[in-house]
Amino acid sequence: MPKIKPPVRTPHIDMTPMVDLFSVLLIFLLLTASFRPQEAAVITTPQSISEKQAPDADLMTIFIAKDGKVYFNIDNGRDTSTHFRSKLLGKIGEQYKITFTKAEIAKFGTMSSFGLPIKDLKTWLNSKDSKEKEKLQTGIPMDSTDNQLAWWVREARLTNVGAEVAIKGDADTDYKLVKKVMDLLQDNKVNKFNLVTNLQKEEVALKDLPPATK
Amino acid sequence: MAEIIQEEKGKKGGKRRPKKHGTRIDMTPMVDLMCLLITFFMLTTAFSKAKVMVITMPEKDNQNQDKNQPQISAFRTLNIILSEGDKVYYYIGMADPKKPPLPALVKTNFSKDGIRKILLDKNRDLFTKIAEYRDKRVTGKIVVADTTLENEIKKMKRDDKKGPIVLIKADEKAKYKDIVNIIDEMAICNIASYAIVDMSPLEKDMLKTAPK
Numbered sequence: 001m002p003k004i005k006p007p008v009r010t011p012h013i014d015m016t017p018m019v020d021l022f023s024v025l026l027i028f029l030l031l032t033a034s035f036r037p038q039e040a041a042v043i044t045t046p047q048s049i050s051e052k053q054a055p056d057a058d059l060m061t062i063f064i065a066k067d068g069k070v071y072f073n074i075d076n077g078r079d080t081s082t083h084f085r086s087k088l089l090g091k092i093g094e095q096y097k098i099t100f101t102k103a104e105i106a107k108f109g110t111m112s113s114f115g116l117p118i119k120d121l122k123t124w125l126n127s128k129d130s131k132e133k134e135k136l137q138t139g140i141p142m143d144s145t146d147n148q149l150a151w152w153v154r155e156a157r158l159t160n161v162g163a164e165v166a167i168k169g170d171a172d173t174d175y176k177l178v179k180k181v182m183d184l185l186q187d188n189k190v191n192k193f194n195l196v197t198n199l200q201k202e203e204v205a206l207k208d209l210p211p212a213t214k
Numbered sequence: 215m216a217e218i219i220q221e222e223k224g225k226k227g228g229k230r231r232p233k234k235h236g237t238r239i240d241m242t243p244m245v246d247l248m249c250l251l252i253t254f255f256m257l258t259t260a261f262s263k264a265k266v267m268v269i270t271m272p273e274k275d276n277q278n279q280d281k282n283q284p285q286i287s288a289f290r291t292l293n294i295i296l297s298e299g300d301k302v303y304y305y306i307g308m309a310d311p312k313k314p315p316l317p318a319l320v321k322t323n324f325s326k327d328g329i330r331k332i333l334l335d336k337n338r339d340l341f342t343k344i345a346e347y348r349d350k351r352v353t354g355k356i357v358v359a360d361t362t363l364e365n366e367i368k369k370m371k372r373d374d375k376k377g378p379i380v381l382i383k384a385d386e387k388a389k390y391k392d393i394v395n396i397i398d399e400m401a402i403c404n405i406a407s408y409a410i411v412d413m414s415p416l417e418k419d420m421l422k423t424a425p426k
Contacts (some may be wrong), residue, residue, distance in 0.1 A: 008276045012271075015242075015245060016241075018245060019241055019244065019245060019248070022245065022248040022252060023248070025252050026248055026251055026252055026255070029255035029256060030255065031254060033255055033258065045264075045392040046390065046391035046395065047267070047391075047394075047398075048267045048394055048397070048398040048401075049398055049401060049402060050265055050266065050267040050268075050398070050401065051265060052266055052268060053264070053265060053266070054264040054265065054266040058219075064374050064390070140340075147332055148404070149408070153379060160380070166266060168264075169390045170390065171389065171390060171391035171394075172390070172391065173389065173390040174386075174387070174388075174389060174390070175296075175384045175385075175386075175388040175389060175390050175392065175393050176386050177390075179384070180389045182271070184268075186271060186273075186274045187274070189273075191270055191271050191272070191273050192268065192269070192270045192271075193268070193269050194266035194267070194268055195266060195267045195269060195321065195394060195397075196265070196266050197263050197265055197267050197382070197394060198265065199265045202398075202402060203402075204330070204334070204403065205345060206342065206346070206349070207340070207347045208334070209334055209335075209338065209341065210331050210334055210335050
């Protein structure tokens with residue numbers, strides 16, 4: 001007598017709940033993700049053990065690239081309706097007697113870091129060619145005769161009073177230049193700096209203490 | 215893969231009706247894609263946050279500079295000079311031209327057995343105290359919140375009267391990462407008081423004759 005074979009059925013998993021869950025997660029992550037804003041220069045930050053996180057708003061950042069170019073960035077504040085960037089551009093324009101159109105000011109408000117002399121700012125804002133824009137980024141001048149970075153910092157301090165200052169320097173920048181920036185900041189009554197670094201774990205325990213020499 | 219719809223054999227004879235299929239979609243590729251996207255977003259969001267190291271510099275006040283200059287005991291002072299090519303020099307005490315001989319610069323580096331050894335040796339008491347406190351917390355002998363731990367360590371650092379006072383001086387040719395490294399070293403070794411100061415002309419001369 002032949003054996004009765006039960007019909008072979010492949011196991012069937014209902015994937016609908018899984019897909020549901022994944023969708024929810026995906027949507028959540030998509031919405032919460034804050035994309036890294038495009039930065040004007042490639043900067044490799046030095047490593048440190050500090051685990052403190054940078055504030056995500058009300059932050060003024062000064063970028064110091066390897067080639068010595070200095071870039072500046074400020075965000076619109078925690079409450080983006082304050083439009084700190086646009087206000088700042090207006091003030092700087094007044095300072096240097098350059099009138100920016102409404103469209104230019106609005107455009108500046110949505111952009112991020114920049115590093116160019118104020119006289120080129122208008123061309124930069126109106127330029128559509130990304131290569132041309134890059135060419136204009138020659139760093140913010142900070143000589144003693146025309147210290148534009150100091151003006152940016154000062155006006156930014158007046159615009160957003162609560163802003164913290166971060167310095168994002170390349171690991172291989174000369175300390176001399178970083179010191180110059182720090183001195184400039186201190187002249188503007190900024191005494192607390194956030195140095196942007198990369199996390200690198202390093203721990204020293206009691207056992208690592210060198211033997212006492214007595 | 216998820217399912218293979220098996221067709222049952224229809225009865226022999228009779229009318230052949232088209233078999234009613236439940237509209238089933240194979241979701242496997244969709245799930246694959248979603249997995250990939252989720253992993254991508256999770257990884258990018260977690261790592262994009264920049265870490266910062268906070269340093270507070272003393273206020274520049276040119277008017278009463280000399281009046282409130284804190285007196286530092288020479289015995290506790292450890293001077294660290296950073297120079298070109300990640301070189302680190304240090305000397306203990308003060309370089310005073312009136313009281314020769316000048317202290318000799320000792321060359322060291324950023325490695326584990328370099329400057330850290332010296333700092334740990336100098337800061338033995340405070341470091342042990344803080345490490346023991348942390349150990350106690352890890353092993354569960356004391357239960358405190360993170361903020362309490364921080365405050366406690368801050369207090370220990372404030373009350374410390376034996377540890378070194380580190381003066382960090384950077385040469386013109388020093389790189390930015392050297393400064394970050396040395397401040398990091400201060401954090402690792404739990405140094406209570408340190409400051410970044412300018413180099414004196416005397417120290418520049420000392421550096422010229424220092425071992426290369």
